[in-house]
Amino acid sequence: xxxxxxxxxxxxxxxxxxxxxxxxxxxxxxxxxxxxxxxxxxxxxxxxxxxxxxxxxxxxxxxxxxxxxxxxxxxxxxxxxxxxxxxxxxxxxxxxxxxxxxxxxxxxxxxxxxxxxxxxxxxxxxxxxxxxxxxxxxxxxxxxxxxxxxxxxxxxxxxxxxxxxxxxxxxxxxxxxxxxxxxxxxxxxxxxxxxxxxxxxxxxxxxxxxxxxxxxxxxxxxxxxxxxxxxxxxxxxxxxxxxxxxxxxxxxxxxxxxxxxxxxxxxxxxxxxxxxxxxxxxxxxxxxxxxxxxxxxxxxxxxxxxxxxxxxxxxxxxxxxxxxxxxxxxxxxxxxxxxxxxxxxxxxxxxxxxxxxxxxxxxxxxxxxxxxxxx
Numbered sequence: 001x002x003x004x005x006x007x008x009x010x011x012x013x014x015x016x017x018x019x020x021x022x023x024x025x026x027x028x029x030x031x032x033x034x035x036x037x038x039x040x041x042x043x044x045x046x047x048x049x050x051x052x053x054x055x056x057x058x059x060x061x062x063x064x065x066x067x068x069x070x071x072x073x074x075x076x077x078x079x080x081x082x083x084x085x086x087x088x089x090x091x092x093x094x095x096x097x098x099x100x101x102x103x104x105x106x107x108x109x110x111x112x113x114x115x116x117x118x119x120x121x122x123x124x125x126x127x128x129x130x131x132x133x134x135x136x137x138x139x140x141x142x143x144x145x146x147x148x149x150x151x152x153x154x155x156x157x158x159x160x161x162x163x164x165x166x167x168x169x170x171x172x173x174x175x176x177x178x179x180x181x182x183x184x185x186x187x188x189x190x191x192x193x194x195x196x197x198x199x200x201x202x203x204x205x206x207x208x209x210x211x212x213x214x215x216x217x218x219x220x221x222x223x224x225x226x227x228x229x230x231x232x233x234x235x236x237x238x239x240x241x242x243x244x245x246x247x248x249x250x251x252x253x254x255x256x257x258x259x260x261x262x263x264x265x266x267x268x269x270x271x272x273x274x275x276x277x278x279x280x281x282x283x284x285x286x287x288x289x290x291x292x293x294x295x296x297x298x299x300x301x302x303x304x305x306x307x308x309x310x311x312x313x314x315x316x317x318x319x320x321x322x323x324x325x326x327x328x329x330x331x332x333x334x335x336x337x338x339x340x341x342x343x344x345x346x347x348x349x350x351x352x353x354x355x356x357x358x359x360x361x362x363x364x365x366x367x368x369x370x371x372x373x374x375x
Contacts, residue, residue, distance in 0.1 A: 024104055024333045028112045029083065029146055029326070030349060034153025039072030039119030040081050041226075044173040047210045053203060054165040054181050063178075064207055065170050067141045068159040069152040070226055071128065072119035083111035083145065083330075086171045093169040093179070097138050100337075111330065114149050124155070127231035129364045130215070132208055132250070132257070133160040136241025136266070136325075137182050138168045143325045144240060144263070150353045156360070157230050161211060163204050166242070197269040201245060208237070208250040212257075232256060234364040238356065240325050241266045244285070248303075249274070251281055259363035261356060263324035264288055267299040275299050278306030282363045285313040286355060288320055288341070314355065318342040324352070 032038065044065050052060035067085075084090055087109035095102040131151055135143050141160035142148075148158040162170040162178075170178040182200060187193050212235065218227040237260040239247040244265020251260040252274065264287035267275075285300060304311045320341040322328070328340035329349055335341075 024331060026108050026111045026331045027329065029114060029149065030329065030346075032114055032146075032149040032153035033353070034071075034150065034155070036071035036122050036153050036155060037074040037119065038069055038115045038149050038152045039117075039121065040067060040069050040113075040115035041118055042067045042085060045211070045214055047206075050206065050210075052164070053199065054178070062164070062203075062207075062210075063170075063172060064164055064210070065141065065162040065172060066159055066211065068157060068226070069115055069145075069148045070157045070229075071122035071124070071152055071155050072116060073122055075116055075119055078116040078119065080112045081115045081117045082109065083113055083142065083326075084108055085142075089171050089175075089177065090169055097168040097180070108330070113145055115145075115152075121226050121229055124229060127234075128155055128157050128229050129234035129236065129360065130230045130232065131156050131158045131360060132211060132235070132237040133158060134204060134208065134237070134239035134243030134246040134250075135160070135163065135167060136239075136243050137166060138180055139240065139243070139325070140167050140169075143327075144238075146326050146329060146349060147238070147353060147356055150357065151360070154357060157226065159211060159215075161207055163207055163246075166200070166204065193269075198271070201242075201249060201269050204242070204246040205249040205253060208246065208257075209254050212254065234258065236260060236360045236364050238263060240264060241321065242269070245270050248279070248283070251279065251283060252277075257281070259283065259360065261286065261359060263352075264319075264321050265300075267296045267303065268293060270299065270303075275303045276306055278303055279309050279311050280307070281309050282359075283307070283309065283311045284355070284359050285311075286352065287313070287315055287324065289315045289317050316343065316348075316351070319348065323348055 044063060047062040050062040052062050091102055091106060095105050098105060133144060141162045151158050164170045164178040165181040168180050187196055215227050216232060218225050235256045235258060237247045237250055237257050240263040244262025247260040247262055248270060251257050259282040261284045265285055291297060318341045322339045323341050327334040328345045
């Protein structure tokens with residue numbers, strides 16, 4: 001990292017955004033491969049039934065921000081949604097999260113997706129399956145937009161969430177923000193770890209259940225909404241890192257979710273009784289060859305061995321943790337600064353998109369009425 005530090009120092013001394021663009025360019029997202037255009041939107045949802053544990057303020061309700069992607073009608077000359085929404089609010093926190101000076105990442109505001117804000121829904125002869133996405137610690141709802149757009153272009157509705165105070169910054173519709181309060185600072189003992197991560201994982205899992213409840217409510221109340229096109233009998237989920245752990249817990253706890261994927265999932269904060277019980281539903285783990293903490297894959301192996309359903313792991317040599325988000329495709333800086341591994345980004349993107357599409361096509365293919373009712 002000496003070279004990286006020197007490089008940043010030199011750029012700082014020039015203080016020139018054009019040099020930053022040349023030295024650390026950001027790429028627009030790759031075109032999804034499916035037959036449909038992609039629409040998107042963001043909303044703030046408030047769970048009136050839950051207090052916000054992170055603030056400690058009596059009366060604060062749990063708020064999350066969601067972004068959803070869906071098959072849309074093609075609209076010529078439409079403006080596409082930016083990769084980073086509300087950049088004037090977000091970029092200081094984004095740069096801090098990346099560990100880089102703000103001027104080096106300022107131009108990420110120019111990165112374009114392939115999603116059109118508020119585009120008309122693609123008419124479909126059958127209801128569309130729903131996929132939920134959960135980010136990792138310090139992540140964001142749009143950190144796997146490439147996967148979300150790929151799924152939407154093939155006929156899925158995808159909804160991602162900013163888990164407030166777990167995301168590097170959550171920006172609500174009214175302009176309020178929730179900062180990042182989920183670091184490992186101060187978690188010095190095993191007891192400290194479980195006292196923090198256990199409730200945090202429960203909050204994230206409750207966020208997923210609340211999202212599905214909200215969608216069901218919108219289906220019942222709003223006959224003109226996107227959600228009328230969603231098949232709640234075909235719900236899947238995927239998540240990165242802590243979002244992978246969230247996916248396992250939501251798969252276990254919510255009968256509406258039929259199958260799930262963990263992208264380099266963090267298994268350590270999953271309780272031993274959950275590991276011992278395994279999964280009764282299809283689950284796929286895709287990740288790097290090894291973690292610095294070997295406990296992660298010891299727990300994964302026990303989870304697989306205990307599972308009654310088809311539970312599979314695929315480890316990809318030459319990858320690192322952030323290879324399982326958009327980072328290596330956005331810029332070559334991901335490899336320069338050690339965020340990404342040695343697998344070429346196009347090859348990795350093709351591999352992940354293919355595996356994700358194949359998994360959900362297999363396990364969400366046939367409508368199955370929900371047999372178990374939520375309490």
